[in-house]
Amino acid sequence: xxxxxxxRRGLGLVVLATISLAGGCAPGRExxxxxxxGGHMPTELVQGWLEHCSDPVFRxxxxxxxxxxxxxxxxxxxxxxxxxxxxxxxxPRELEAFAExxxxxxxxxxxxxxxxxxxxxxxxxFAKHLKMILRGEIKDWSEIGGEAGPIRLIGPQRATxxxxxxxxxxxxxxDKEPWEAIDSDAGIVDAVAADPQALGFAAVGYVGPARxxxxxxxxxxxxxxxxLEAIEKDRYPLAKVIYVYHRADADAGPREAVRYLFSPxxxxxxxxxxxxxxxxxxxxxxxx
Numbered sequence: 001x002x003x004x005x006x007x008r009r010g011l012g013l014v015v016l017a018t019i020s021l022a023g024g025c026a027p028g029r030e031x032x033x034x035x036x037x038g039g040h041m042p043t044e045l046v047q048g049w050l051e052h053c054s055d056p057v058f059r060x061x062x063x064x065x066x067x068x069x070x071x072x073x074x075x076x077x078x079x080x081x082x083x084x085x086x087x088x089x090x091x092p093r094e095l096e097a098f099a100e101x102x103x104x105x106x107x108x109x110x111x112x113x114x115x116x117x118x119x120x121x122x123x124x125x126f127a128k129h130l131k132m133i134l135r136g137e138i139k140d141w142s143e144i145g146g147e148a149g150p151i152r153l154i155g156p157q158r159a160t161x162x163x164x165x166x167x168x169x170x171x172x173x174x175d176k177e178p179w180e181a182i183d184s185d186a187g188i189v190d191a192v193a194a195d196p197q198a199l200g201f202a203a204v205g206y207v208g209p210a211r212x213x214x215x216x217x218x219x220x221x222x223x224x225x226x227x228l229e230a231i232e233k234d235r236y237p238l239a240k241v242i243y244v245y246h247r248a249d250a251d252a253g254p255r256e257a258v259r260y261l262f263s264p265x266x267x268x269x270x271x272x273x274x275x276x277x278x279x280x281x282x283x284x285x286x287x288x
Contacts, residue, residue, distance in 0.1 A: 039066070123213070124215065
């Protein structure tokens with residue numbers, strides 16, 4: 001009888017050890033509870049990166065509806081979350097809710113660009129005109145300073161990260177993307193390179209067969225190209241920077257989470273998700 005009880009106890013210990021290891025909570029590893037809130041895309045990305053960290057282990061939870069950056073800042077100010085995962089810097093008005101200025105870091109970015117054929121004489125586009133092109137209110141290059149001819153708009157599939165960003169530029173809902181959809185960024189740029197009347201929207205970094213089209217935030221303003229500096233400083237609207245903020249008096253959990261994101265393993269995790277990491281020395285966010 002005693003042998004049977006001991007055997008059952010031994011079996012139970014094996015099961016507990018197996019469950020512990022499967023959950024990533026092996027003996028000796030630090031475990032940090034971190035509550036996340038903020039914008040949908042930044043929170044999804046940060047949660048995915050932290051879930052793959054095995055030392056330390058992060059026990060993650062989401063607070064409230066994960067929709068907008070403002071939600072993350074509000075919950076962080078109230079102490080309801082530990083890490084605000086957002087796609088913009090905190091505003092002066094949002095700062096007023098904090099006793100001390102929260103600590104913010106730019107983790108990485110994903111960027112897209114407008115591409116045109118090298119023979120196209122148009123060098124930049126007013127941001128409002130891009131919206132009008134997407135809505136079908138501008139259809140000919142002659143309406144924006146180019147040679148007469150229909151604008152052939154080419155972009156990614158609607159459900160992709162780029163497709164969602166481009167639909168956001170339109171400012172209205174479409175049942176189907178209002179552009180010719182191609183599966184890959186390289187395919188979009190190749191199509192633009194073969195057609196002088198094409199306007200393509202694809203990930204940054206494919207210049208060569210086609211060239212970037214600058215974007216002006218004001219009608220008579222300076223044309224902004226998707227340079228690293230412009231993207232990191234939020235001067236280029238077709239890119240999204242991922243930010244994380246924690247309170248100045250935060251405990252070890254959020255601080256360890258940020259430390260992991262800038263570690264070599266964390267940087268690889270960002271790159272595997274299609275996010276360009278920002279080096280720690282350039283990541284600090286200055287309060288506005």
